[in-house]
Amino acid sequence: MFVITFANPKGGSGKTTSAMLLAEQIALSGGRVAVLDLDPNANILGWFNARQSEGRSTPFGVHARPQAEDTVALIDSLDGSADYLIIDLEGSKDQIVTYALSRTDLCLIPMDGSPMEARQAAQAVRLIETTGNMIRTRIPYALLFTRTNAAFQTTDERDVRSEMEQNNISTLPVRIAKRAPYTRIFRDNVLLSELPAIIEAETEGKSASVTDKALKQVISAIENAQDYAQTVIDHLTKARAA
Template sequence: MSVISVSNSKGGAGKTTLAMILADQLVENGLSVAVIDADPNGIITKWAAKRAEAGREMPYSVTSQPKEAAMIETIAQLANENDMVIIDLEGTASRMMSRALIRSHLVLVPFNQSPVDAELAA
């Protein structure tokens, strides 16, 4: 019942890709995983829908864009039901991000290899 957030206030840093790869690998290692798609772009949710249309369900559950006020409760519920919860956060600082980070056991901050991106990730 660990919670990992993937966060960076800069968009395009690879948060969603990292969240999906991490979730896939955890499932491959026998853990039950829930992903919270808290990014307004909803890329993980859209990907899950495309896979479902093709008859290939995601190997983990996806909760799409919970309301800000329900974020803490959503994390707690999913953490009780799964071995791991991965939260894909939006690319901007927000209360939603703060609520997720407070409940996280680990925060991963991906960034591109440039001085500007590294500074923005700090």
């Protein structure tokens, strides 16, 4: 079982959305996926429970935050029933974060391209490296740029990428753009893959141009999510091989 964690001490970094998109895309490709929601806000768990209460299926299971001392046992118990375990970590330096990192094959640090978020990401990097030193095992990690402009790369993002490269900090080449369909996932308790049919139903009776415009936004979001998931899997495979 591959364990992929998402960490960032700053709220609003796109951490939970990134975890959700990855879970769905891997599940749709045939992988057995489990999600462990360690974030105190429990947005993924709330999303999952809402779907369950409405009788809607979900291609992956979601597990609630356990007691800190039970974290490693829970993670280990999922090995065999899941090919991938995706963990949405809480932002603080709580002991439960250290426990989860100790079982991590790849930690992704979502951030936008601003210098302020780069400093927050540096805190996550230090925590990952400190945990790796404690368990005497290197924990692979990479920065993931999220909530970016879909049309172009900002000067700040280019500068941050250059700075990270100079400091030998890995960054994923793919970016998760700021898109309305990603916000709608949590607002309406839907999967990204469900949105095309929802849009078609909502625009029924309207002009073709209105429908096409709405669908184009969703298709672009899906393609972005697919590219992102494939990049993560490629990075994870290389990290495991190393």
